[in-house]
Structure formats: structure tokens, C-alpha cells
Amino acid sequence: MTPPDLLVTNARLLDPEAGTLVAGDLLVRERRIAALGPGLAAPEGARVIDARGHVLAPALIDSCVFRADIAAATAGGIATMLLMPDQTPPLDDPALVERAERLGKPRLWVRPLAAATRRLEGRELADLALMQAAGAVGVATGRGSIADTAVMLRLLRYAGGLGLVTVSHPEDAALVAGTVATEGDMATRLGLPAAPAAAEALAIARDLRLAALTGAPLHIPCVTTAEGVALVRAAKAAEQDVTAATAPPYCLLSDAALAGYRSFARLSPPLRADADRRAVVAALADGTIDMLASRHDPRSSDEKRQPFAEAAPGDAGAALLLPLGLSLVHQGLLSLERLVAAVTLAPARRFGLPGGRLQPDAPADLLLFDPDAPWRVESDRLPGLAGNTPFDGLGVQGRVLLLVKGGEILHSAPEVPCHG
């Protein structure tokens, strides 16, 4: 059944494609954006929401999550999650991909990424064409890179032939085996097994070279070092078909956050030096890094409250993706338009998804947010499967007021009451 028409009035419309932010209204009809502009009239029977001057943008597309966490997504203004294949069992079979795609219905679009190799072991290619037919929007190596260069070459050739983007984790497998931190003063002081930050550049350089050899599209899901940024920048200058993403912790934290063995700061890839962090922020601002993703990886406190090296890596970031991104905007490091493009249009384009645009006939996946509303992160009250975050106690700004998916209102805050 088609939901009734929805008119959002008095909004600031953020169009990530045009890079504009202008006052206006937006009308939704039959699950699509029907019209945008000033002074739209409410059709008979339409629900009307007064946006009170807040920002209306496409609902967020989180281009990298490890769990399809509906509550966290809704709280974070996310209508689409690209699900990494590291599931139990790994998404290496068309039936599993089909099942994964249905996981979020009706509140969340889950777009699975197919496991590149069987059981993600890095040896035999999985049935990529069959998984593509079952709904996979790309192919991914998962939490680790493929160690065998010949397998990686064939993967890029094969996936490229299917028109699938290969998402390759950028850490040299042998260098990072058994390590939990980045080589540096902090790891030395704490006595933690560490790998040099160059483990990332080595992996990116190899994958870029192999992708250039094959002409296959490559996506690097997590660039975290200055050297990695430089490689991506050079490849883009050479017009190679490459995109990249990073995640908020790599923009906001350095390995100083490990002090006191804070296992909530144990991430994969590990936190880097502060100079790397600054380079990542600059690259996100200038578009070298196309996307900002949460790498949402909810873990129970039993898994996190462990000696640092034994704690599970990862953080639950989906509910914080927008406010942490906005903190870069508020610091003047990133424009609002650029941030929103990095969490909507950029992943939509790269993975051929219908959302991520604020234009007539685009799907009515919409997010209304107040970019200034302040609140404090409390890990034990974070919506979703778990609240493991290195940002506990941090003051942030940015509140989701309204989330619409396919024309249906999933969440609306009391500040923006719905009439009709």
C-alpha cells in the first residue's frame, strides 16, 4: 500500500549533487520525491511537517557496516547500509546474500557486499555472478586483505568483468598479523604488538597497481594514513577508477586514545598518529576520500572489557556517523554539503544505488536534521545492538528530527509534529 503524500515545508534543502543548500519545501508522492521548491501547496490528504528551517537531505547511506543494526541506523538517520560479508556464516553464497538483503525490511535497506572468496579465506573466488544476481552491490575482502597477490589480481579481473566494484581492506596481511596497534611511541610505551602505519600504503599501492592493470573499479573502504591518502590522490590524478572511504574515529582520534589500555579505542585498522589524522580530514574535505562510513561493529561489553590485545576490535558508530561528521563541520574543517555528499551521493553513485539524491523522481529516503542541537554521547544509552564507542562522554551536535524511507516516516521527533 502506498503511503499518503507528505509535504515538508520550511526546510533548508540540501542537494548533494548540486552542492546547494536553499530554503524550500519538498513533496513526496508514491514513495518518490515529486517536487521541490518554495511555496509548494499541500495536496488533499497529505501529511504536512513544518521543518522549522532545519536541513532536509537524502537519508544517509552508510557504505560500510559489519552488522545490519536497525535501531542504530534509525537513530543515526541512515536508511541504507552496505553490509560487509563478515557475517556468520560469511556472505559467500547467493542464498546468504538474498537473506542478508531482507534483514532490514521494512525499516532499513540492507545492500550486501559479496565475500570475494569462499569463507573469506582468500583462496578460491566465491560465486560472484550468482551473488550479484541475488542482490550483492559489490564484492569485498572483509576485515582483512587478500594476502595472495595472484588471487587479488584474478578477483579484480573477474569482478571487474561483472561490473562489480571490489572493496579491498587496506592492510598488508602479513605485517598486521598478531598486531593490535600502530607502531609508535604509544604502542612502545604500552608494550602492545604493533605494525608500521605503512602496512596500509603497501596494501593500497598493491591494489591500485593491480586495479590499474585490469581496469577494474576499486574501492578502499578505510583510508587512515597520510601515505594512503597520497596514493589515492595520485591514482585519482591519473584518472584511475578508484574511490575511498574513512570513518569518524580516524578523523577525530589518534593513538593517544589508547592511553590506559582503553580497549574501546581498539579499532581495525588501529588508530594512527595525529599527522595521519589531519591528512585524512583534509582528504575528506577535498574529496580525495569520497565517503565517510561508520564501520559499525557493535560488540558486547564482555568482548570489549578485556586486556587491550584480547578485546574485540571495532566500534558501534552508526548512530554517531552524522554528529561526529558534523563536529568536523563545526570545526570548520569540512563544509556541510561535502559531509552530506560523503554519506549519501558518493556511496550511491559508486555502488549504483537509487537513493542519495534530493531531486524529482529520486526515492523518498529523506533525513531532516538540526545540525546544531547539542547532546552528550553516553555509551550505555546509545541506540542499537551495543554501545561500544571510544567517544563516550563527548559533547556533539546534530540531531535527527525526521527519517523517511520509501515515503514512510520511520522516526519523527516531537519538535517537528506531523499534521494531517
Add this chain to the structure above:
Amino acid sequence: MASATVSAPFPHRHLLAIEGLSRADILQLLDEAEAWVETGRHARKHDDRLAGLTQVNAFFEASTRTLLSFEIAGKRLGADVVNLVASQSSLKKGETLLDTALTLNAMRPDVIVIRHESSGAVALIAEKVDCPVINAGDGRHEHPTQALLDALTIRRRKGRIEGLKVAICGDILHSRVARSNFHLLAALGAEVRAVAPPTLMPHGVERLGARPFTRMDEGLAGADVVMMLRLQLERMDGAWVPSTREYFATFGLTEARLAHAAPDVLVMHPGPMNRGVEIASSVADDIQRSAITEQVEMGVAVRMACLDLLTRARRAERP
């Protein structure tokens, strides 16, 4: 015969690391330990000031000498000493480390001595228990009582620590003994050198106060103290060093190599030694220069001082 019973209270609840201790804290521990050396040399070695207190030695990683040393230290002070020696694998049968900590705590111990294979694990347990915790070695992080016993040994032999050239040699990357010694020796004003093949040298060792050397002869030149570290034999597997033969040829402490050090050099080793790998038997057994067995004796005295100091507040609370 007993040590000083009146002294300033120790300003730390636990002994988790040397990093974070002041020079005064370290000197207080060494001074009190000094007095306990004499107790150990008497026929009657008991002091019994910890009578009625329960000391749990929870060793999650294999140890012989450190466990024995803590046990003897506790017993000489009259504590009821209980050893929990569990390999990691048996503890991993479902119970988290924090549950283990809560279980231990519920037995109402008065002091817990912990060794664990993971850096930071002892501090994590210390947060969850109501009594003082002594770190007996956590991963590659720290082994504070080892550094204290090393310092006590040096001070007794050399009369001072300040200004001495101390060369710490071998597998520094994986060594908690080296890390604790860097902090302690820097705090007491020694000139510290880190001597290791580049594969076993930690990143940024200078920031721990040590000057790096990758050639043994250069690192030993003029040294007043040489501390050898144990080379774990499994290091050959990970391509850290080629072989014990080559390691001994390049980093083994031999008579000839020791000739580069000061004539009255003191040779130390935290044990257990790999003779013919990091140290030649003739050097290890040289009673003039080797302080290796003395280190073991100092270990008991240092641990007595730590147990006494850390339980003092609790003892004062009792009627």
C-alpha cells in the same frame, strides 16, 4: 632485625608499573628493601607483620622464579600465601578475566600478585578488586619488581645508580623487564643504552630515555652495568633473528666482548638464562662480575618491601 616500621606512607594503592612512580617512591622502595636483605640472611627469617593477611599469587602465565620469590617473600612476612597457577587456556573455558577478578576479590584477599601474558591485563584487574595489586609482569608492558631488584643489586654493588652507564641488551622489543628498567633507570639518572638487533628494537626507544645501539661492541663501550635479556627461542620462527648460532656470534655476551665495557663491569640477567645464546657460561659464572644470583636474592627483599608497603594502610585500619 626488622626493617623500618615508621616511614612515609606509600602514595600508591597498587604497584602496576614503574612509569608513574616518582624518584622518591622508587628510593623509598629500595631503602625498605635494603633492610629486608638482612632479614633474609638470618637463620630465623620471619617478621610476621603480615600475619593473618591473605596474599594471592595469581599467575596466568607460566613462571617459576618470580612466583617462588613472591611466595617466599609473603611467607617470610607471615602472610597466608595462596598460589593460583592457571594457564591461559584453562581460564579461557568461558570465564572472562573480569569474572576471574571478581571471583578472586570475593575471597577477600589482602593483596594480589598478578602475572598475565597480555599488556595492561593487571591494571584491568586492579580496577575491579578492593585490595592492592602488584604487577608481576604483564605482556610486554612492565615488570616493576624486576626493575626494582635490578636497581637494588646495582646500588649495593656500585654504591649509586646516577651517572652509571647501563647497557640493556637483547630482545628489547618483547621485554617488559627492559621497559620497567628504562623508566626506573631514567628516573634515577643513569645513562641508559638499548642494545639490540634492529628487528628487536622498539620503535621510538629514545622516548623511553634509552640511546639505541645495534652493534654490541659499541653499546658495551665503557658500560658500568650490562643487563642481558633472555632471547625466546621461538623468535627464530618469526624471522626476528636467523639462528641462535648467529645471535650468539653477534649479540652473545662473551669474555672478549665484555672487554669493551668498564673493567669493573657488573653483569646481570633476569633469568632464566640461555647459556650459549645470549650469554657465555664463563661470563655468567664469573663471581667477580656476575650479579645474577644476587639478583635473585634481592628479588625476595624487594618483594617483601612491596608487600609490606602496599598493605600498610590496610593493617593500620585493623583494630
